[in-house]
Amino acid sequence: MIKHRRLLAALLVCLGLAALLTPIATATATPVAIAAxxxxxxxxxxxxxAGGRPYTFGASSRILVEPDHAGALSADATTFAEDIADLTGRRPAVLAASRHSARAGDIVLTLGSPDAALGEQGYTMTVDATVVLAARTATGAFHGTRSVLQLLRTSTTIPGGTARDWSQYPERGVLIDTVPRGYSKDWWHNLIRELSYLKMNQLDVALLGPRGLTKAEILDLTAFSEKYHVNLTPWLSMPSHAFDTLRRHPEYRLANDPDNPLTREAFDFTKPGALEIVRSEIERWIDLFPGRTWSTGADEYMKFPYWLAPTFDDFPQFKRFAQEKTGNPAATSYDAYVWFLNYVNSIVKEHGKTLRAWNDTLQSTGVLRLDKDIEIEFWIRPYPVEKTLTPQDHTDPASSFGGHKLLNASMGELYYDSGLNLLDPRGLYNTFDVTRFNALNGRDVVTGEATKNLLGARLQAWMYSAPGKPDDTNEELAANLERPLRSLAQKVWGSPKLTGSYDEFITMMEDVGQAPGWVRTSKSDAVGTPVTALDADRRLNSLVTTASGRLLQSRQTEPGSFGWTSPQVIGTKITGTPALRRDVTGRLVFVARTTDGRLVTGRQGADGSWSAGATTIRTGVTGDPVLLADSLQRLAVVAPTAGAVWYGVQTAPAGHWSGSDLATSTTSTPSAVVAASGKVTVLAVDPDGRVVAVEESAAGSGRFGSPVVLTDGASGDLVVALDNDKKVTYFVRRENGQLVHGWQREPGGPWDPATAVLVEDSAGRPAVALDADGRLTLLVRTTAQQLIHRRQAVAGGGWVPGQEVLYGDLGGDPVVTTDAQDKLTLVVRRNDGLLIHKQQTALGGAWSPGAAFLATNLVPNAAPALTLDGTGRLTSQATATFGYVFNAYQKEPSGSFSRSLVVGALES
Structure with a gap:
């Protein structure tokens, strides 16, 4: 299905309708106070x-199932106990006992609630010294256990009160494309746990295809989804996309047309013996699934988009078939398609299930009508509009085509396409409405009595890559679904939001966390900031620390390649961000801090490999090191220690290390630069918040004079740069949020006592670079999460008045550099975990109005890297929450970016 939807993507771009594919983040709604x-x-x-005593879960807490309902609830109570044990480390006993025997700390599960408004999925939760969950069905009681788990996630004490909770719509779910790939058992179990934790109850999977599911996988998935009250719906594509059936029965292919791959995937059900094959294909699998639904797909039969040939009328056998089956000479070729879906429905109903089909091929023509009990999955209203059915047509009982249950699967808001289109959790939270559907010609809305036939909504995750784009990994898919699932769960459950602000909802998501029992499926555990540098062969090398303290190294297989070598462990017990630089011989050298406070170093060998160990050059180190080359081209390192700043330098180029403590200490990462005089100048923020500068007494001497105090009240990390005149300048944030700028009066000379406040409400570490015309450019994040841009009015001089907002909704600090054409380019982490990229449109000019995304799900406290590779293309790397490192690279120097799958070499 999805490869043809990619054709639609290209067409929409041409038509200027790409917003249907990539939702645009909307402005955050006015915050609503959360009821205390x-x-x-x-x-x-x-x-x-609210009211009553608070409940506290403790070591003696039990789960009681009232005896009259033990048969319906005991298994769920056991699952609940397992989840509590995973969450708290304490597994409560499960007993069949009356609520009247409950003692403080117990949780009671019972059925028989007289509250009809709760329906099949609702429950009441009474919190006092005990918690009592009462429902009309086992599913409702189970949903109550999910609320208790979320509350215990943040505290073992729950405030007293009574909840009534139910879903506005019966169905909330996700479709996972299993046709082109497989997923591990742990991956599936994680997803099912997550769905259940959010009270989502529907998981759709492809049964057959190039990959599909094995029988063993089906048995495991059905058992696990039943355990967690998730309805597993298989979809066996028929008569369209019938890959597997036609592989075994190629004689039933509709047409072998090389210009239309869809006809090669279409099953011609009009041929003798075809209907028997259809029955056998369905009955081969259907009884393995205990759920209530079965999907036949039925989308994109013969063609897509729909204004292209062929049509049903291009195949005369359809009309003959329809007239023969109906006995009606007025039957059309399209009626054959409707007859076939009704035939499949009859088979599915024999097995006690409800049939589902996509909407796109259904039309307002012919003499036959689709069986009313077939449920419709609505993803798009295609052209020609005069023949297609609207969501209202499908659902309205008064319509001749209506009365169907309808699931909102809108392409514009609910589609995830690997490598092409991300879901927008902010847009889902702010604006999604189950009653509203996308269409090529606008939105369709279901109103009136027809809304009673709306089932709910489902996310669709399609895993065919776009042309020239890599597939997302399974771990990337899971991470990309995490926030959209939470937004959709809130909107389709239909309860009043606790906040109108999506940013506040992010905090709630973090508090609720992931489902108990969730396990890590990624083999990679990178967590740190990647650092990159070119070696003598012009190949980029990348270092990153892992959660287990290993320092992993990988490098490009060729200059400019997006292929990377297998990882090599070149350090252990590493913490923080290492420093990496090429020495005078062309070999790379790193320095890094260990968990026990040692400063270690390693050097690349002549063949480009690294030794497995690292040499200790200092102890008592408390922060990240900085590497630079002094005026004699020796590598030097500056690192904070418990009581000083240590300066180490090679005794000769590529030689051993020696060093001494400088007459200052620091509470943050120091900065260092070689001034115009050739002397190394070290700047640091001391424990009293003063910015101090210490300078070499002579260039290359390694001996330093007394510290000079430049300003006070500083609280953030220093950033130091040389301006166009080679004057040393610094930028630092004060405790009050002011970003202060200071400078030398002349190159290599004394410091000007004056300072300038460039930004009033800075929040993070600034980024500074020289523009093509020699003007310093400043980028910094503010407390309002805006990206502020300022630049000097003239090279080496004052600053242009005012400040420019380049972007909003930031969650990290910017990184900036120049590309191969000397245009400034930046990358920065957005608040939702996206890595975005902006660049100047001309040398020394304005910035691009939009921003492209390069990666997703970035680690909040790890900055991205941005480096020119050996072919003049910028490469950005960033660490994801699931332990991989993304690699985004320019397609050509100064061009747009393309993202490689991940730096797979960093998987270990």
Whole structure:
């Protein structure tokens, strides 16, 4: 299906309708105060009345199942106990006992609630010295256990009160494309746990295809999804996309047209013996699935998009078939398609299930009508519009085509396409509405009595890569679904939001966390900031630290290649961000801090490899090191220690290290630069918040004079740069948020006592670079999460008044450099974990109005790297929450970026 939707993507771009594919983040709604007494859950509780004693979970807490309902609830109670044990480390006993025997700390599960408004999925939760979960069905009671788990995630004490909670729509789910790839058992179990934790109840999977699911996988998935009250719906594509069936029965292919791959995937059900094959294909699998639904797909039969040939009328056998089966000479070729879906429906109903089909091929023509009990999955309203059915047509009982249950699977808001289109959790949270559907000609809305036939909504994750784009990894897919699932869960459950601000909702998501029992599936555990540098062969090398303290090294297989070598461990017990630089011989050298406070170093061998160990050159180090080359081209390192700043230098180029403590100490990472005089100048923020500068007494001597105090009140990391006149300048944030700039009066000379405040409300570490015309350019994040840009009015002089906002919603600090054409380029982490990229449109000019994304799910406290590779193309690397390092590279010097899958070499 999805490869043809990629054709639609290209067409939409040409038509200027690409917004249907990539949702645009909308402005955050006005924040709504969170009710102080209302517990935080996702989705939020429908109703909450505070009162009564608080509940505390403890070592003696038990789960009681009232004896009359033990048969229906005991298995769920056991699952609940397992999840609590994973969450708290304490597994409560599960007993069949009356609520009247409950003691403080117990949780009671019961059925028989008289509250009809709760429906099949709702429950009440009464919190006092005990918690009592009461529902009309086992599913409702199980949903109540998910709320308790979320509340116990943040505290073992739950405030007293009573909740009534139910879903506005019966279905909330996700479709996972299993046709082109497989997923591990742990991956599937994680997803099912997550769905259940969010009270989402639907998982759709492809049964057959180039990959599909094995029988063993099916049995495991059905058992695990039943355990967690998730309905597993298989989809066996018929009559379209019938890959597997036609592989075994190629004689039933509709047409072998090389210009239309869809006809090669289409099953011609009009041929003798075809219907028997259809029945056998369905009955081969259907009874393995205990769920209530079965999908036949039925999308994109013969063609896509729909204004292209062929049509049903291009195949005369359809009309003959329809007239023969109906006995009606007025039957059309399209009626054959409707007859076939009704035939499949009859088979599915024999097995006690409900049939589902995509909407796109259904039309308002012919004499036959689709069986009313077939549920429709609506993803797009295609052209020609006059023949297609709207969501209202499908659902309205008064319509001749209506009365169907309809699932919102809108392409514009609910589609994830690997390598092409991301879901927008902010847009889902702010604006998604189950009653509203996208269409090529605008939106269609379901109104009136027809809304009663809306099932809910489902995310679609399609895993065919776009042309020239890499597939997302399974771990990347899971991470990219995490926030959209939470946004959709809130909107489709339909309870009042606890906040109108998506940014506040992010905090709630972090509080609720992932489902108990979630396990890591990634083999890679990178967590640090990647550092990159070119070696003598013009190949980029990349270092990154892992959660286990290993320092991993990898390098490009060829200059400019997006292929990387297998990882090599070149250090252990490493913490923080290492420093990497090429020495005078062309070999790379790193220095890094260990968990026990040692400063270690390693050097690349002549063949480009690294030794497995690292040499200790200092102890008592408390922060990240900085590497530079002094005026004699020897590598030098500056690192903070418990009581000083240590300066180490090679005794000769590529030689051993010696060093001494400088007459100052620091609470943050120091900075160092070689001044116009050739002397190394070290700047640091001392424990009293003063910016101090210490300078070499003579160039290359390694001996330093007394510190000079430049300003006070500093609290952030220093950034030091040389301006166009080679004057040393510094930028630092004060405790009050002011970003202060100071400078030398003349190159290599004394410091000007004056300072300039460039930004009033800075929040992070600034980034500074020289523009093509020699003017310093400053980029910094503010407390309002805006990216502020300022630049000098003239090279080496004052600054242009005012400040320019380049971007908003930042979650990290910018990194900036120049590309091969000397245009400034920046990358920065957005608040939602996206790595975005902006660049100047001309030398020394304005910045691009938009921003392209390069990676997703970035680690919040790890900065990206941005480096020119050996072919003049910028490469950016950033660490993801699931332990991989993304690698984004320019397609050509100064051009747009393309993202490689990941730097797979950093997987270990």
């Amino acid at each position: 007494a209302k517990p935080v859950t996702i989705p939020a509780l429908q109703e909450w009345t």
